[in-house]
Amino acid sequence: LDADGTRVFALTAERGETEFEPGVPSETWGYDDDHLGPTLVAERGERVRVDVQNDLDEATTLHWHGMQLPAAVDGGPHQPIEPGASRHPEWTIDQPAATLWYHPHPHEETEQQVERGLAGLFLLHDPAERALGLPSAYGVDDVPLIVQDVSFDDDGRRTGRATSFAGALGDETIVNGTRSPYFEATTELVRLRLLNASTARILGFELADGRPMQQIASDGGLLAAPVETAHVRLSPGERAEVVVRLTPGERVVLRSRMTSAELGGDDVLAGLNGGRDVFDVLELRAAADLTASAPVPAALADLPDLPGPDEVAIERRFDLHGFDINDRSMDPDRIDLVAERGRTERWIVHNTSKLPHSFHVHDAQFRIESIGGAPPPPELAGWKDTVYAVPETEIALLVRFDGPGDPEHPYMYHCHLLMHEDAGMMGQFLVV
Numbered sequence: 519l520d521a522d523g524t525r526v527f528a529l530t531a532e533r534g535e536t537e538f539e540p541g542v543p544s545e546t547w548g549y550d551d552d553h554l555g556p557t558l559v560a561e562r563g564e565r566v567r568v569d570v571q572n573d574l575d576e577a578t579t580l581h582w583h584g585m586q587l588p589a590a591v592d593g594g595p596h597q598p599i600e601p602g603a604s605r606h607p608e609w610t611i612d613q614p615a616a617t618l619w620y621h622p623h624p625h626e627e628t629e630q631q632v633e634r635g636l637a638g639l640f641l642l643h644d645p646a647e648r649a650l651g652l653p654s655a656y657g658v659d660d661v662p663l664i665v666q667d668v669s670f671d672d673d674g675r676r677t678g679r680a681t682s683f684a685g686a687l688g689d690e691t692i693v694n695g696t697r698s699p700y701f702e703a704t705t706e707l708v709r710l711r712l713l714n715a716s717t718a719r720i721l722g723f724e725l726a727d728g729r730p731m732q733q734i735a736s737d738g739g740l741l742a743a744p745v746e747t748a749h750v751r752l753s754p755g756e757r758a759e760v761v762v763r764l765t766p767g768e769r770v771v772l773r774s775r776m777t778s779a780e781l782g783g784d785d786v787l788a789g790l791n792g793g794r795d796v797f798d799v800l801e802l803r804a805a806a807d808l809t810a811s812a813p814v815p816a817a818l819a820d821l822p823d824l825p826g827p828d829e830v831a832i833e834r835r836f837d838l839h840g841f842d843i844n845d846r847s848m849d850p851d852r853i854d855l856v857a858e859r860g861r862t863e864r865w866i867v868h869n870t871s872k873l874p875h876s877f878h879v880h881d882a883q884f885r886i887e888s889i890g891g892a893p894p895p896p897e898l899a900g901w902k903d904t905v906y907a908v909p910e911t912e913i914a915l916l917v918r919f920d921g922p923g924d925p926e927h928p929y930m931y932h933c934h935l936l937m938h939e940d941a942g943m944m945g946q947f948l949v950v
């Protein structure tokens with residue numbers, strides 16, 4: 519904390535090296551580290567500032583994914599940090615407890631910077647969440663999992679990945695930058711904060727023995743109540759928090775298993791885009807003696823009712839096709855829409871293609887009104903900032919921007935498959 523109570527973080531983007539196998543270094547990038555970045559933690563109501571220094575030899579930016587904050591500090595493509603330069607974004611946290619993250623967002627260069635390892639988590643807490651008694655000892659029973667798909671050569675050196683329509687796909691996943699990871703659990707309940715930080719791969723998390731988990735949160739915070747589920751699909755950029763129950767001494771594998779039906783579209787295309795892949799993600803190793811955990815409460819968060827039809831001020835359509843949105847490619851000099859603050863808008867996102875896409879909106883946590891005409895399943899009924907855009911499906915979002923408004927600095931909406939984003943599958947909006 520500095521003298522006026524602002525919580526100050528410092529992040530320096532730099533090149534580094536990681537030995538995924540002992541003695542075999544691969545080039546990786548990170549923040550204050552050789553790979554990835556530290557987990558930032560703040561409380562609702564706190565003023566925060568991040569001193570971001572760029573020690574790379576190319577320009578970067580730093581975006582706060584899921585954060586509701588002024589457009590001038592959003593860290594999008596209009597806020598580059600040149601090599602050797604720094605920026606000092608500052609804002610007040612004003613949203614519920616959640617698992618957010620940060621990553622670069624430079625114009626047409628986001629995929630390669632994130633792929634090299636520029637990413638980290640930003641956890642928010644609030645008093646209501648703390649009062650629930652959920653597992654919350656960081657690294658003990660509250661465990662962040664940054665999951666990325668990568669490829670290695672036979673010696674264990676990172677290599678390029680095969681390209682699909684979705685983008686580059688790796689042959690295996692790493693967790694928090696570690697190959698073949700395991701976690702030694704010492705408590706009956708373990709809360710896993712899952713982030714799909716892959717650039718293109720859609721992951722489907724499950725325990726290999728099929729036992730259910732309790733999903734307690736989605737992108738923007740806690741669900742109304744825990745949802746018992748055996749399988750959690752996350753497209754790039756999405757997060758979920760799940761609580762897993764362990765028995766003493768056991769080992770169970772958290773894996774990712776996708777099916778072409780779940781990826782959607784067309785069986786052959788889904789297969790080409792990772793829709794049939796299975797990976798071991800993390801082995802959970804339970805100690806012989808596990809500390810008892812308090813049960814997960816039956817009610818988690820007060821979610822407001824969805825706004826009714828007469829509360830929707832305007833409806834907009836976003837057709838996803840090719841690498842375009844509404845047949846247009848990103849133009850940094852064009853504002854695609856202007857939203858009025860404090861008004862509920864319905865955004866109809868229609869993936870009209872057979873290929874996977876996703877849809878992410880800056881500065882907002884939205885609610886899903888419908889997917890393919892049906893209400894969302896309970897795990898998608900909470901706060902979201904990124905949604906998997908199932909091929910040939912229409913998704914209705916209810917979006918509202920409550921921040922200060924700024925007629926000059928735009929926010930972005932885009933596909934979070936980063937090759938698509940870099941190829942122009944992005945638009946810009948002002949909130950006024």
Ligand code: C2O
Pocket residue numbers: 581583621623755878880930932934
């Ligand atoms: Cu996760 Cu516009 O970004």
Ligand code: CU
Pocket residue numbers: 581582583584878879880881
């Ligand atoms: Cu974002």
Ligand code: CU
Pocket residue numbers: 874875876933934935938939943
């Ligand atoms: Cu896309």
